[in-house]
Amino acid sequence: MNLMLLYIDPGTGSMLFSILIGAATTLFFLSKAVWIKLKVLISGKKNGVIQDSSYKKYVIYCEDRRYWNVFLPVLQEFEKRETEITYYVSSAEDPVFSQNFKYVKPEVIGTGNSAYAKLNMMSAGILVCTTPGVNVYQWKRSKNVKHYCHIFHSTTDSSMYRLFGLDFFDSVLLTGDYSGEDIRTLEKQRGLPAKELVTVGCTYLDVLQKKIAEIPAEENHQYTVLVSPSWGKSALLSLYGERLLDPLIQTGFNIIIRPHPQSKISEAEMLDKLTERYKDKANVTWDYERDNIYSLKKADIMISDFSGIIFDYTFLCDKPVIYAASKMDLLPYDAYDIHGENYEGLWEMQTLKNCGILLEEKDFGRIKEVIQNASDSPELKQRRASAKAQAWQHIGEAGKRTADFMIETVQKLS
Template identity: 45%
Template sequence: MILSVIILFVIIQNSLFCYIDPGTGSLLFSALFGIIGTLFFLSKALIIKLKTFSFSKNKSAESVPSSKSKIIIYGEDKRYYNVFKPIIEELINLEIPIIYYSSSEDDPIFEIKNDLLYSEFIGTGNKAYAKLNFIETDICLMTTPNLDVFQLKRSKGVKKYVHITHSSAETSTYCLYSLDFFDAVFLNGEHQIRDIRELERKRNTVVKDLYVVGNPYLDELAKRKEIEEIKNKFRKNNDKRTVLIAPSWGMNCLFRRFGEKLIDNIVDLNYNIIIRPHPQSLISDKEIIEKFEKRYKDKNNVKWDFNSVNISSLSRADIMISDFSGVIFDYAFIFGKPVIIPSFTFDKRGTDAIEIDEEVWTFETLPKISFKLDENNFSNIANIIEDSINNEILKNNILKAKEEAYMYEGQASKRAALVLKNMLNEF
């Protein structure tokens, strides 16, 4: 069947001479090969199930609480540990069984030992989707977007799919159609409601249940902040300020937009420099990361941070330089410190934001809580760093933004668990 699809594709492309723009072409090719890959892995997974009647190489089918667990949580990467761990703990307190599937073999969730939790590594990419596309449960909770858009499909055995946001930025900054086919969404604040409702009206999609629960990730980060502050007291203090460079990934990231034109001006100053790329950039921007690692390998004041948890770098920094990454809000809301952002226009193509009539909350708020650095002013970065650190207006604006985007501080996991419990009672 797969061979037939490929042959058909070759025949068609030799017969047609229409123009497809690069963006659309990329989308079509991704969809085509996503379908082919999914069919292959789904058929393979089905054969394995028929042969073994088992979902795990380490545990027998009888040990999997599938008949008892009404909630399945999928963690696509271990970096979402701080999102799911507190919710899992609250669900256990409510005596609700959970199945946790992870695409990280070393996910710290596996260290939680409880009779109400079954956890399993299910592989990555299409191998994981082959498993998820056939799950059976009342509720499936995940941070992963684009359900039913590409490889990750709705399983007929799931009654309700719930997406949980892990960033204070609104979901319209995600890629196109990211939340269209979810049944419910857990939000950090009411600021995230408007864009979701606007897209529902424009696309005539099902109206989702929206619950403002807060941000379990930031709640966990706040707890770890206290531990890090104690550690910092015992670290050698050389009286230098620490600048954290934390770019996002993709075509809008700081590395791609400005590169060495900006970073050279920073690393040559008398600061401790921590460069912490977005985890996804290690995959999507690997060549660029390697280029800058090589460029600054002899700079003694430059340290790279590739850890999955960012709290150490955030706690040590006096100021952050970033682009549009969600870590800006983590840093501003938990540490109350300012951010410097080079001046450029975010390319909304390929994101839901391109269909929103008004400016999205993120791009409306970032200029208020950060100092916008003009490209012609890169050489003056030292003065800008000092001015930003001592800027009271920025600090006050951070507090206002935090009230909007980080609601129910310290209560998120408990609120999320209670909503999930109430959902189960409705079935």
């Protein structure tokens, strides 16, 4: 007998192990669903939804702890109303476990197949999440969830999700009325039923506004430039790297480089090279903190690309933004079905052109002059205010409005 025939390489073994774990998890929740259905044969249904012991009226799913600020105002509102809500999280390290909530019930459901298996079999009145793509890949709509609701975690275009990102939600909570236009366009193109669109404001900006106001002013402040790009081949660090950073660091300004969180995963090699290149530069700081507010507060100006953090900085700090010229590939996104290859048709690009300062590669050699000439003006300040009024409505009210919507929706469906 040839023992080589029994060999499984590590990569294949890892893949098979993942499949087995996923299958076992799915089988567990599938068995639970079958058991529930058996009980229904005896006890029946109520209002078309299985009434089992796992049914929860209000559920929020937070796929990653970095979205904590999106949901915090909503959880606080339910706590204030003494109304129970279930909070599904991916990890026992989620910030919710450091709170002394009485009515918020956190539950760890893991990540990947484990989380999807739980979500696919759950029973609830309403589920609210920032995660797109329900009913597209592994995550399926459960027959026993009455209403699926998406809430935004940034003030950018609603069409900048991967294909079909919002198609199968029942409702979407908007930060501003502007983001509903693309949703309606895609519904008409794809023959989808109209979703309920409700403008509630921006929960996470409400949180950050309070936090940033509490940070004391820096003593002996030195002029600081914050480099905070998106990630991917079209983003600032991948596209320009040291060609921009070399002359920028030579200005002598304090430079904070805050890579996108996904860069640590998808572009680790590139970040390692840049970190090594500038390890001896005293005026360079790398920021990987979960909260961006400390760097935002410290910075006098931001250099970015098409990252949504531009609008965090603009709306919270009201300071000038320089954006580097880059071409975004819209093909993987819903936006392609609206704008084709014309990425400048995006709301965020139009807004950037209106209230930001364009930086082209030919100007990298005179970056210090560009920054010094980027002094604020009453006109730019007014344009930033107009963008803020459009994208961040109902300031300070998003948590209350979101809780109102969740409770009213379940009442209507009961």
